[in-house]
Amino acid sequence: MMQHLSELARCNLCEWRCGVNRLEGERGVCRAEMPQVAYTMLSETLASYLVTMLGCNFRCIHCNAYRISQYPDAQWFYRDYVGPAVLADEVISRMTPDTDKINFTGGELTIHLPYIEEVVQAI
Numbered sequence: 052m053m054q055h056l057s058e059l060a061r062c063n064l065c066e067w068r069c070g071v072n073r074l075e076g077e078r079g080v081c082r083a084e085m086p087q088v089a090y091t092m093l094s095e096t097l098a099s100y101l102v103t104m105l106g107c108n109f110r111c112i113h114c115n116a117y118r119i120s121q122y123p124d125a126q127w128f129y130r131d132y133v134g135p136a137v138l139a140d141e142v143i144s145r146m147t148p149d150t151d152k153i154n155f156t157g158g159e160l161t162i163h164l165p166y167i168e169e170v171v172q173a174i
């Protein structure tokens with residue numbers, strides 16, 4: 052099993068410590084299974100490549116990214132799982148000389164930390 056997925060088989064990535072198998076369709080408080088990408092974009096304003104992840108382990112009443120953070124319950128369509136090496140290649144190929152950083156955002160990112168670490172390592 053790929054390194055970034057192994058911790059999902061008994062997920063204790065955040066303090067909810069649900070212990071569910073996110074690889075077999077079980078969902079904990081965050082409702083996330085595999086790490087899924089909502090979308091990516093290059094922001095010249097921020098000089099950054101943005102990677103927005105789906106799901107969150109919080110339920111903030113005034114969330115300004117409801118469809119993303121409360122996925123899949125929000126029943127919206129997004130990009131899906133993207134392998135770390137594929138996403139790393141994409142980021143590298145689309146960054147410009149003026150882009151000096153990558154921003155991961157979404158809901159709360161702890162729920163995808165092994166995946167993010169692998170993407171960053173690949174880059």
Ligand code: SF4
Pocket residue numbers: 062063064065066067068069070071073078079080081082083108161162
């Ligand atoms: S990341 Fe999700 S499934 Fe894992 S412990 Fe936190 S809320 Fe539960």
